[in-house]
C-alpha cells in the first residue's frame with residue numbers, strides 16, 4: 029500500500045457517439061451524460077482509474093470527426109490531444125462503422141502519438157455476424173487494437189493492460205502512415221524539410237502533420253503562419269507547393285488528402301473484416317421512413333412531446349399526493365412537538381412549507397427525465413433535429429440549433445453549453461440567447477402547481493404541453509428576429525449523422541433520471557433551503573400587524589356573539605347554568621353548562637360528528653352535488669340526524685348550538701388569516717412585494733406572486749417554494765388544505781373567479797422571464813461577455829411582460 | 844459496371860434508392876471538409892435512403908443533409924447492374 033502508484037494521463041478520443049463517455053464512466057465510476065446522438069459531451073472531464081501499481085487520470089473528450097476542428101467542442105478535443113499532456117491516447121473506434129472512424133485514426137497516426145485503439149461496439153459487429161481480425165488490424169495500424177464492449181464492461185481490463193504497456197514502452201510501436209501518393213508526398217517532404225531546418229518554428233504536432241495541415245490549406249494553420257517570424261518564407265513555399273500539386277492533379281489537393289485517408293481506411297478494412305454474406309437488417313432505415321416522414325415527421329414529434337408532459341403530469345400525480353400528505357403529517361408533528369413561536373414557524377412554514385413545497389415535485393422531475401432519457405438514448409434526438417430542419421431552414425436557422433433546445437427541456441445550463449456543437453459563431457449566439465425560452469425542469473413545478481389548482485386534471489398535460497410549445501414558438505420567432513437584425517450572417521451547411529436506433533438500456537435511463545432527481549433533491553436541500561430560510565426570515569418580523577388591537581376586538585365580538593347564542597339556547601330550554609365567575613375568553617368561550625346539561629353537549633357532539641362524516645365522504649370521494657352518490661351521503665346524514673332527534677326540543681337546541689359553534693370557529697379562522705395577512709404586509713418581504721405588485725399590476729399578480737417571481741431570479745424552484753411559504757403562513761391549521769387549494773381560493777377571491785387567468789398569465793411569465801443565476805453564469809462563460817448576459821435579462825423580461833400581458837388581455841375576453 | 848450521365852446533377856435531384864458518386868462540392872472548403880470527415884468525401888459512393896428530407900447512406904453511416912447543403916453537392920449517377928446491396932468503399936487512392 030505504501031508503494032507509490034505510478035501516475036499516467038490517458039485521453040479518450042474518437043468520433044462522436046462511439047461510446048467514449050460510456051467507457052469513461054465505466055473506468056472512473058463517473059456519471060457523465062451518455063446519449064445516442066453525436067455531440068453529447070462538449071467539454072473535457074477527468075476522473076481516476078486505479079489498477080495495481082498505477083493511477084490513471086482518464087480524460088473524456090468531446091467527439092470529433094477530424095483534427096481540423098470546425099466547432100468549439102471539437103477544438104477542445106483537438107487541443108488536448110496535441111497538447112503533449114496525455115501519456116497515452118485511447119482512440120475509440122466504432123467497430124460497426126470502421127471505415128468512417130478510421131479517418132480520424134489516420135490523422136492520429138500522422139501525429140505520431142502513443143496510441144491504443146479500442147474497438148468498441150463489438151457486440152453490434154457480432155450480432156451482424158461479421159468477423160474482425162484484430163491482430164491483422166493491429167499490424168496494419170502499427171499500434172495495439174483491443175476489442176471491447178464498453179456498455180457491458182467487456183475486456184476493459186485488457187484495454188487498460190495495453191494502455192499501460194504502451195505507456196511503459198513495452199509495446200513495439202511501428203510508425204504507420206497514410207501514403208498520399210508520389211505527388212503529394214514530395215510536397216510534404218519539401219515542407220517537412222523546411223520545418224526541420226527551421227527548428228524554432230512549430231505550429232503544433234509532428235513536422236509531417238504540420239506539413240500536411242499547411243498543404244491541405246487548413247485555415248487555422250495558415251493563420252498561425254501569419255504570426256510567425258519566418259512565416260512569409262514558409263507561406264511562399266506552401267503556396268508554391270499547393271499550386272504545383274493542383275496543376276499535377278488537376279483539382280484541389282485537399283480532395284486527394286481526404287481520398288487517400290479513406291483509401292487507407294478501406295484498405296485496412298478489406299484485409300481485416302469478414303462480412304456476413306447475408307444482407308443487413310435495415311431496421312433503422314425502416315423506422316426512419318416513419319419518424320422522419322415528410323408529412324408525419326413533425327406531428328409525430330409533437331405527439332411525443334405531448335406524451336412526455338402527459339406522462340410527467342399524470343403518472344406523477346399520485347406520488348405527488350402521497351408526498352404532500354407526508355409533509356402535511358410532518359408539519360402537524362412539528363407543530364405539536366415544537367412550542368408555538370418563531371422556531372415553530374421556521375420549521376413549519378419556512379422549511380416544511382418552502383422546501384417541502386419544492387420536494388413534492390420530485391416524482392414529476394423523475395418522470396420528465398425518464399422520458400427525456402428515452403428520447404435521447406433511443407436515437408430519436410438526432411431525428412428531432414432533422415425533422416425540425418425543414419422548418420428551421422425557413423427561419424434562417426437549421427436543425428442542429430434544435431438539439432440544444434431539446435436539451436433545454438431538462439435544464440438550460442447544459443443546453444447553453446450544447447451550442448458549442450454549432451459551427452457558426454452567430455448561430456451559436458442566437459442559440460444561447462433563445463435556449464432559455466425552452467422551459468426547463470425547474471419551471472415545471474410552477475406549472476404543475478398552478479395547472480393542478482385551476483384546471484381539470486384531464487387537460488393538465490395538454491396545458492403544460494401548450495406552455496412548452498409556446499416556449500418553442502417564441503424561441504423560433506426570436507431566433508428569426510435576431511438572425512435578421514443584430515446577428516445577420518451566413519448559415520452553416522447542415523449535415524448530421526443519424527445514429528442507429530437502439531432500445532434504451534434500462535440501466536442508462538434509470539441512472540440518468542435518478543441522477544437528475546437526486547440533483548434536484550440536493551439542490552432543494554442546499555440552495556433552496558438557504559433561500560427559503562431567508563425568505564422566511566423576511567416574513568417573520570415584525571411579529572404583529574400594525575394594529576393588533578383591532579383584531580383582538582374582532583375576536584371579542586365573536587366570543588360575545590357566541591355566548592349570547594348559548595344563553596338564548598339555555599333560556600329556551602329552561603336550563604340553568606352557573607352565572608357567577610362567568611367571563612368567556614377566546615380560548616374558553618362556553619358558558620358554564622351545568623352537569624345536568626351534559627346530555628345537550630353530548631347530543632351536540634353527535635350532530636357535529638354526523639356533519640363531519642358527511643363532509644369527509646363528500647371530500648374524499650370527490651362527490652359532485654346532485655350526483656347519485658351525493659344524494660346517498662345526504663340521506664345517510666339525514667338518517668343519523670333523525671336517530672338523534674328522539675327528544676325533539678333538546679335536538680333542536682343541539683342543532684342550534686352546533687351551528688353557532690361552527691360559525692364561531694370559522695369567524696376565528698378568518699380573523700386569524702386577516703391578522704396574518706395584515707402582519708405579512710408590514711414585513712420586509714411584504715413591503716418589497718407590495719412595491720413590486722405595482723409593476724406587476726397590469727398582469728394581475730398580487731404582492732405574494734410578485735415577490736415569489738423576484739425571488740425566482742436565483743433559481744426557478746424558489747418560485748414554488750416562496751408561494752409555499754407565503755400561502756401557508758396565513759393558514760391557521762397547517763394540514764387542513766393543500767397548497768393548491770389555498771392558492772386557488774385566494775387568487776379566485778381576488779379576481780372574482782378569474783384565478784385561472786392569473787394562473788395562466790403567471791405560467792407564461794415564468795416560462796419566459798429571466799433565466800436563473802446559473803444560466804446567466806454559463807452565458808457569460810460561453811459568450812465571454814457581460815453584454816450578452818445583460819441583453820438576455822432585458823429582452824427576456826421585456827418579452828415575458830409583453831406576452832404575459834397579451835395572454836391576460838386575450839384571456840379576459842372569457843371572463 | 845457503371846455508366847455516367849452528362850449534365851450536372853445535384854444530390855437533391857436523385858430519386859430514393861439510387862446510388863451515386865460525389866464528384867464536386869460547390870461553396871467552399873468548410874462544406875467539403877464537413878462532408879469528407881463525416882464519410883462523404885469527393886469520390887465516395889453512397890445511396891439515397893430518403894429524398895424528402897434527404898438522408899443518404901455511405902457504408903455504415905447515415906447522414907442527414909440540410910437543404911442548403913444538398914443543393915451544393917454535385918454527383919454522378921451510378922447505374923448498378925449487379926444488384927448488390929450497398930456500395931461500401933469510397934473509391935481508392937490513385
Ligand SMILES: Nc1nc2c(ncn2[C@@H]2O[C@H](COP(=O)(O)OP(=O)(O)OP(=O)(O)O)[C@@H](O)[C@H]2O)c(=O)[nH]1
Nearest residue numbers: 044045046047048049050063067068069091149178
Ligand atoms: N451496443 C453498444 N452500444 C454502445 C457501446 N458503447 C456505447 N454504446 C452506446 O453508444 C451511445 C453513445 O455513447 P456515448 O458514450 O455517449 O458516446 P460518446 O462517444 O461519448 O459521444 P459524444 O459525447 O457525443 O462524442 C450510447 O447510446 C451508448 O449506449 C457498446 O459497446 N455497444
Ligand SMILES: [Mg+2]
Nearest residue numbers: 048049068069
Ligand atoms: Mg460523450
